[in-house]
Amino acid sequence: MRRRALLSAMFDAAVARVGADRCVPPNLPPRPRGRTVVVGAGKAAAAMARAVETHWAGPIEGVVVTRYGHAVPCDRIRVLEAGHPVPDAAGVAAAQALLAAVSGLTADDLVMCLISGGGSALLPAMPPGVSLEDERALTRALLRSGATIAEINAVRRQVSLIKGGRLAAAATPARVETLIVSDVPGDDPALVASGPTIADASGPETARAVIARHRIVPPAPIAAWLEGGMGAVTVRSGGVRVIATAQDALEAAAAVARAAGYTASILGDAIEGEAAVVGTVHAGIVRQVRAHGQPVAAPCVLLSGGETSVTVRGPGRGGRNVEFLLGLLDALGDCPGIAALAADTDGIDGTEDNAGAVIDETSFARAAALGLSPRDHLARNDAYSLFDRLGDLLVTGPTLTNVNDVRAILIDPPGRGDGA
Incomplete structure (x- = not known):
């Protein structure tokens, strides 16, 4: 894809x-x-x-x-x-x-x-x-x-x-x-x-x-x-x-996006806060791009880095990157023309075996078809299990470096297919 x-x-x-x-x-x-x-x-x-x-x-x-x-x-x-x-x-x-x-x-x-x-x-x-x-x-x-x-x-x-x-x-x-x-x-x-x-x-x-x-x-x-x-x-x-630094990593990712025809906007290299809340905030920026072409017009990629945190209240599995993506997915639903990645540059998200995960416009519907609720999984801090069921985990193994998290959200204009 x-x-x-x-x-x-x-x-x-x-x-x-x-x-x-x-x-x-x-x-x-x-x-x-x-x-x-x-x-x-x-x-x-x-x-x-x-x-x-x-x-x-x-x-x-x-x-x-x-x-x-x-x-x-x-x-x-x-x-x-x-x-x-x-x-x-x-x-x-x-x-x-x-x-x-x-x-x-x-x-x-x-x-x-x-x-x-x-x-x-x-x-x-x-x-x-x-x-x-x-x-x-x-x-x-x-x-x-x-x-x-x-x-x-x-x-x-x-x-x-x-x-x-x-x-x-x-x-x-x-x-x-x-x-x-x-x-x-x-x-x-x-x-x-x-x-x-x-x-x-x-x-x-x-x-x-x-x-x-x-x-x-x-x-x-x-x-x-x-x-x-x-x-x-x-x-x-x-x-x-x-x-x-994280800025170095984000600039390298931005160069790849630009070469593929996307405008790249780095929102920040030092973003902190509750991971799911940060995901919800990013979803609001996605909607602004789709509705008003701000801060950049599609096709574009929104990039951010830093280190979010998770206040653990439930018995589930998952690190801050999958928690971020689950917050993003819950807020966006089945928004078309969207795909996103969030991963730790060391290859390990928290204590699990994955670096993070990837979602796209099909993820919300596929979760619903399996009876999985992003909101319920968020309440249990169980993002890993949901993305594992979807087959959306990103597993890289140790990368032998570490500048914390890289988050990227691709936004295509309405009607632009994934194969375009």
Whole structure:
């Protein structure tokens, strides 16, 4: 089907644009007089490490941690795998390995830190009195609360011995250069993986405010720790470069759409909010395009990125991208000439096996024929099950990068068939 094929090509281009093999080599720092130690964490960390190895002239060593299933082979940099989005014991060991790798260095040495989304969960380093189970319970509560990634990481930075600049502090007096593939709205480097090389500008009061705002009941040891907080750290100034962003991915997708004869409009690269509500808002923009040719006239594609959230109230399955699409589908119904894709650029939507899903003008009717109600599935947070029944899930496997979500809505003029 033409529209679905075009959406797939747009997503592939978006992912390729932010791949490690493209964005790492131009941003490598100068060689030091001493040792070069590579450390890193995130879903793209192993691919970034391999890109460094391939393009680095001279001795190199180190260790990075990535999510299970996201590893790639490296010759000189050790690659570890750990749990995500809920941390596990392998992550604890990985955090200790990174801290050990940067210890005992000199001012002549270079620490190259490779950071991408997912690093917060992959680097659990609990303060005294806080157990891994406490950390896991806090993570689950934060993920279900509807909090933004900025809010979540404000808490994580205050319950860690490695985040909030503490990895860089441990590397003192070595020079630390950080390359970041950003998965956070606004691309604030301090938010990606909770900023292990960037000093935390917030404090325990910020973390406590987030917990209170979202009515989270943290484990008692964490609540007690947050009454005092971590205290400031001193980080030796070094380079911090954001080398891949959601905007980069959206521009690559837009180029594919334009080549196919569609006007491309990027609505924003940092859209947040409840996923289903954001889907409903996008449906309103679709109607404005169809009725008034605003903000662009059909044939067009509406693109957006960022990270929505889901306040979990039901027992169903699904991540924020399928929840967005279900909100869009519920609001649009069987609107003709429409097709849409929403997917996470890392290939994993939440904790499921899909990157997201694709819908078109037939999806609403096909769901009704199967007795499936988008609204009922929304109430149960069960978007995955509906799209699974329809055969509309998008399954890519790990992409080895991560700039968060890409959403694309194709809008054709009335009467223009899918094969046109």
